[in-house]
Amino acid sequence: MNISPDLIGYLAAALTTASFLPQAILTIKTKDTDSLSLSMYTLFTLGVLCWLIYGVYLSNKAIIIANAITFILAASILSFKIYNTVFKKN
Amino acid sequence: MNISPDLIGYLAAALTTASFLPQAILTIKTKDTDSLSLSMYTLFTLGVLCWLIYGVYLSNKAIIIANAITFILAASILSFKIYNTVFKKN
Structure with a gap:
């Protein structure tokens, strides 16, 4: 078999x-973010934003579309984590 | 300012x-995976494995190294999630 x-x-x-x-759906449904790492979602969301900027620089539609979708999902999860960290735990 | x-x-x-x-460290330390999505880590770990294979095909060291590291971290988190799902919840 020859896979390209x-x-x-x-x-x-x-x-x-x-x-x-599925992670965004689970987080939005349960609002539970206890076992999610705030550092992970902060670094990851920033990283995906950099991928998006990189895609715009290269005018590469595949990079732009994939990272625009991931950015929306990761930023949603991060928002719940920040909300819970600020308003629920202190 | 000119950024390359x-x-x-x-x-x-x-x-x-x-x-x-930080997510792998948090998961290994707390062993808590309640708010992590099993589907996310299954799809993500498989995806990173595909990136790794893609890097090997292209002989691209940057793709290989980045995804080898991510694969180890994501697979560790997935292992804890599978263990908790199989042995702790049923």
Whole structure:
């Protein structure tokens, strides 16, 4: 069987982008963020924003679309984590 | 100020890779995975494995190193989630 490297790349991008959807749904539904790391979502959301800027620089639609979707999902999860950290724990 | 697109790309890769370290540390320390999505970590770990295979296909060291690190971190978090789901909840 001959699998094209591009196909593996698209599959990789689809899986890592789509993976944040079930986490965002779980977080929005349960509002529970106890076992989520604030540092992780802060660094990750900033990183995805950098990927988005990088995609805009390169005018690469695939990078822009994948990271725009991931940014919305990661920023939603981060918002819940910040809200819970600020208003629920102190 | 003139920022090179490559610098933004490296910063993006460093941030999204490094972000999984505080999550892995938190999960290993607390063993709490209640608010982590099993679907997210399953899809994400598979996706990172595809990125790793893609990097090997392209002989691209940056893709290989970043995704090898992320794979170890994501697989560790996934292992705790699977253990808790199988042995703690049923």
